[in-house]
Amino acid sequence: MSLLKFHTSGIYCEQGNFFIDPWVPVDYALITHAHSDHARAGSKKYLCHTYTKPLLQYRLGEGIYETTEWNQPLYINGVKVSFHPAGHIIGSSQIRVEYKGEVWVVSGDYKIENDGISGAFEPITCHHFITESTFGLPIYNWLPQQKIFEEIQQWVMQNHSRQQTSVLIAYSLGKAQRLLPCLQQTGLPIYAHGAVYNIHQTLINSGHTLPMIFPITKETSPKEFAGNIIIAPSSALDSPWIRKFTPYSVGICSGWMQVRGHQRRRNADAGFALSDHCDWKGLLQAINATRAEQVYVTHGFQSVFSRYLNEQNIQASEVITNYGNEEDETASIV
Numbered sequence: 001m002s003l004l005k006f007h008t009s010g011i012y013c014e015q016g017n018f019f020i021d022p023w024v025p026v027d028y029a030l031i032t033h034a035h036s037d038h039a040r041a042g043s044k045k046y047l048c049h050t051y052t053k054p055l056l057q058y059r060l061g062e063g064i065y066e067t068t069e070w071n072q073p074l075y076i077n078g079v080k081v082s083f084h085p086a087g088h089i090i091g092s093s094q095i096r097v098e099y100k101g102e103v104w105v106v107s108g109d110y111k112i113e114n115d116g117i118s119g120a121f122e123p124i125t126c127h128h129f130i131t132e133s134t135f136g137l138p139i140y141n142w143l144p145q146q147k148i149f150e151e152i153q154q155w156v157m158q159n160h161s162r163q164q165t166s167v168l169i170a171y172s173l174g175k176a177q178r179l180l181p182c183l184q185q186t187g188l189p190i191y192a193h194g195a196v197y198n199i200h201q202t203l204i205n206s207g208h209t210l211p212m213i214f215p216i217t218k219e220t221s222p223k224e225f226a227g228n229i230i231i232a233p234s235s236a237l238d239s240p241w242i243r244k245f246t247p248y249s250v251g252i253c254s255g256w257m258q259v260r261g262h263q264r265r266r267n268a269d270a271g272f273a274l275s276d277h278c279d280w281k282g283l284l285q286a287i288n289a290t291r292a293e294q295v296y297v298t299h300g301f302q303s304v305f306s307r308y309l310n311e312q313n314i315q316a317s318e319v320i321t322n323y324g325n326e327e328d329e330t331a332s333i334v
Contacts, residue, residue: 003079003097004104004128006296006319011106011130015099016079018047020106023322030081032108033092034059034173037324049083051091054206055173058198070119086110087121088276089174090203096124104128105290111275112282115145115178123289130296131287132323134277135255136305142255142279148272149182155251155270156186156229163227165248169268172196172233174276175253177203177210183229184211191216191225193232193241237266255279287314299323 005012010022010029018028025042032038034048034055041060048056050067057065068074070093073082083093088109095106103126110132114120142148152168159166168183170176172195183190190213192200197215204210214220216230225245236242237250255275256262263271278286283305287295295316297306302318309316 002128003099003102004106004130006321010321013076013079013097016076016081016097018076019043020095020097021108021323028076030095031056032086032095032106033089035089035109037322038108047081049091049093051206051208052093054202055091055199058202070122084122084124085119087112087114087118089118090177090208092118094122094124096126102127104130105292106130107132107286109134109277110286111278112286113142113145115276116181117178118174118276121286123286126290126292128294128296129287129290129292130298130319131283132277133283133297133300133302133305135258135275135279136283136297136301138280140255140258140275140279141281142258142273142275145274148274152179152182152251152253152272152274153186155249155272156183156188159249160186160188160227163247165225165227165230165245167230167232167236167242167245167248167250169234169237169250169252169254170196170231171276172199175274176200176231178274178276179231179253180211180213183231186229189214189225189228191220191228191230193230193236195233195235196231 009024011020018030019026020030021032021038022029027044029043029046031046031048034052039056045064047066053065053067068083070083070085073080080098082096086092086094086108097104105124105126110121112121156166170179176196192213249269251270252268253272253274255273257271258273296319297316298319298321306316306318
């Protein structure tokens with residue numbers, strides 16, 4: 001009998017009687033990170049990393065939230081469980097589950113490049129590894145973060161010289177915080193859509209140190225952000241809200257910008273392939289590091305990616321889950 005099962009409600013450990021990132025309410029939910037496709041409301045009790053708790057409280061409301069640190073073993077009905085850095089966003093974790101010598105790792109979402117804010121991805125040796133495949137195609141090959149940051153800074157300063165406001169579209173939890181040190185180096189004020197600012201304040205209030213940003217309210221004068229920087233979620237694109245910043249230039253920060261057609265379809269002025277997920281090479285590097293006997297490929301290009309792994313003599317199978325893709329810039333972001 002497998003230690004973890006792909007249940008209709010999520011990834012289930014029968015021996016421990018808990019779910020990992022369930023997509024319906026359950027009695028006990030272990031949460032890899034606070035993105036809405038992995039952390040859903042309604043469960044009786046949650047276990048998450050310490051950094052994730054305030055984000056869950058903000059997004060899901062009050063509830064019973066237990067916390068743990070990375071690399072701190074605990075036992076649930078005899079099952080050994082530990083959380084390990086995933087490098088995806090602040091607090092994001094892989095969850096290692098062990099019972100009678102059988103080891104599974106649920107990676108959630110992850111990236112192997114250390115972005116300086118999310119914690120460095122930790123490869124974990126295991127028998128079974130559950131991986132995403134959001135960008136599981138060879139065409140997705142990220143430039144180093146510093147190179148992308150330099151391109152963003154150059155674009156912002158060019159806009160500033162033309163007195164155009166730089167509107168950067170970035171996911172409110174993860175990408176927005178990752179951009180701040182880069183944007184701070186321009187010396188320009190940084191303004192934020194309410195969705196971005198609320199997450200920012202949640203993190204500040206829980207003890208994180210982040211560069212200063214200013215909320216955009218009804219009282220904010222257009223003169224304040226003219227030629228400066230605004231961070232907004234994709235729900236702001238083509239909305240009345242964004243049009244009040246004219247003249248402005250839009251830059252989308254997303255792994256999908258690796259393919260030029262995505263930038264054109266979104267009517268963006270610039271696209272920066274900055275992703276909080278692994279690229280093709282990163283996925284392969286992470287999987288090889290686990291030395292897993294069996295790999296389960298979930299959301300993304302799971303069919304193509306699992307087939308490639310099998311061709312490389314890595315036993316893999318495709319698993320359908322209800323996890324979405326917060327990098328999908330067509331989605332409404334909160």
